[in-house]
Amino acid sequence: MSPPSDHSAGDNKSGPRARSCWAVTRSVWFAMFMREAIGRTMTDRMGWFWMIAEPALLLLVMISIRSFIRGDNLIVNAPFIPWMIVGMMGFFLVREGMTQGLGAINAIKALFAYRQVHPIDGVLMRNVLDGLIRTVIFLLFMVGGLLLGTDYRPDNGFQAIGGWLSLWLFGMGLGLVTSVIGTLVPEVGKIIRLLSMPLLILSGVIMPLNHLPHYLLEYLMLNPIVHGLEYIRHGFFEGYQVVHGTSLIYFWGWILSALALGLLMHVRFKERLKSQ
Numbered sequence: 001m002s003p004p005s006d007h008s009a010g011d012n013k014s015g016p017r018a019r020s021c022w023a024v025t026r027s028v029w030f031a032m033f034m035r036e037a038i039g040r041t042m043t044d045r046m047g048w049f050w051m052i053a054e055p056a057l058l059l060l061v062m063i064s065i066r067s068f069i070r071g072d073n074l075i076v077n078a079p080f081i082p083w084m085i086v087g088m089m090g091f092f093l094v095r096e097g098m099t100q101g102l103g104a105i106n107a108i109k110a111l112f113a114y115r116q117v118h119p120i121d122g123v124l125m126r127n128v129l130d131g132l133i134r135t136v137i138f139l140l141f142m143v144g145g146l147l148l149g150t151d152y153r154p155d156n157g158f159q160a161i162g163g164w165l166s167l168w169l170f171g172m173g174l175g176l177v178t179s180v181i182g183t184l185v186p187e188v189g190k191i192i193r194l195l196s197m198p199l200l201i202l203s204g205v206i207m208p209l210n211h212l213p214h215y216l217l218e219y220l221m222l223n224p225i226v227h228g229l230e231y232i233r234h235g236f237f238e239g240y241q242v243v244h245g246t247s248l249i250y251f252w253g254w255i256l257s258a259l260a261l262g263l264l265m266h267v268r269f270k271e272r273l274k275s276q
Contacts, residue, residue, distance in 0.1 A: 028116050032108065032125040040129065052137055055088050062206055075208050077239030082145065082152030086236050087205040089138045090167045090229050095196050096130050097171020101179035102189045105273055112274045119273040120266040123179045127172045135164070155238035163232025166248075170228060170255045176262020180269055183276050203229060209243050221245045224254035 019027075062084055075083055101123050108122040145152055154160035182189035200206065203225040209217060220226060221243070228251050230242040266273070 024116050028121055029125055032111075032117075032121055033129060036122075036125055036129050040133070051133060052140065055085075055092060055137070055141070058088065059085060076241045078233065078237035079150070079152070082150060083233060083237065083240070084206060085141055085145075085152070086233050087203075087229050089134065089141065090164070090232050091200060091203055091205045091225065093131065093134045093164070093167045094171040094174065094225055094228070095199070096134065097127050097168065098174040098178055099193055099196065100126050100130055101175030101177070102182035102192065104175070104179050105183045105276075118266075119179070119183075119270060120176070120263075123175055123266075124172070127168075127175050131168045131171075134168075138164075152236060154236045156235045159235030160232055161235075163228060163235050166251065166255060167225075167228045167232065170224065170251070170258060173255055173258025173262050177258060177265060180262070180265040180273065183273055184269065199223075199225065202226075204243065205229065210241065217243070218245070224251050227251035 059081070104123040104126045105119045107126075108117065108119075111117045111122075112119075142152065178189070178192055182192065202220060202223055204220075209220055209226065212220070226243065227246050227248065230246040231248055231251065234240050234242050
């Protein structure tokens with residue numbers, strides 16, 4: 001058989017080119033994002049309701065308690081209810097990032113038949129979607145406050161947005177870590193879910209930490225969520241006195257460490273996560 005002619009070789013070169021790795025990744029992320037979005041918003045008719053009702057019900061409980069504790073007298077240069085709303089929404093952003101990572105890999109097991117899909121893709125897209133949903137809910141709370149005569153638009157918009165994005169990235173880092181641990185050791189997932197309520201109290205979400213004794217405060221300030229919430233609160237209320245020892249550098253150290261650890265764990269255990 002004679003070798004292929006130059007003409008036929010030229011025809012092969014002019015055929016469709018293979019897509020780049022980045023183009024394939026974008027397509028995978030878009031498909032998984034749409035899959036997750038439809039599943040979260042369309043499958044459960046009450047999904048949107050509970051996303052808004054959870055913080056609203058907790059807020060109503062706290063407002064009821066406020067009449068007994070006189071919460072407005074505990075916070076300097078910040079109204080109690082907006083202060084608490086900002087803290088709750090920021091905390092839920094971190095908490096959802098951490099807990100949503102637990103089931104993210106198992107939810108896309110069937111998609112591992114496609115070699116382009118990796119375990120980390122499901123975790124990232126679930127976290128991105130949850131961040132967008134939480135942002136919309138936060139904006140709805142702000143609009144609702146304006147309609148009720150309570151204006152808590154941020155005094156420093158750039159700091160408020162930076163604080164919100166920082167909390168979101170921290171939730172993503174925790175989600176990357178918990179997604180690996182929760183898949184390889186399912187029992188750990190139950191413990192992580194149980195931590196949400198103690199963290200709500202220990203992070204200064206519903207009560208200010210400034211009035212606690214110093215020997216307790218120095219231990220509570222090891223919790224990085226406290227630093228993130230205080231930073232975003234200061235962005236909303238410019239005269240607000242943050243808890244002593246608040247450090248954005250410390251908080252970002254935790255963010256980068258969580259992201260790096262999560263990425264390394266996904267690289268190290270990728271094959272085990274697929275076959276688990």
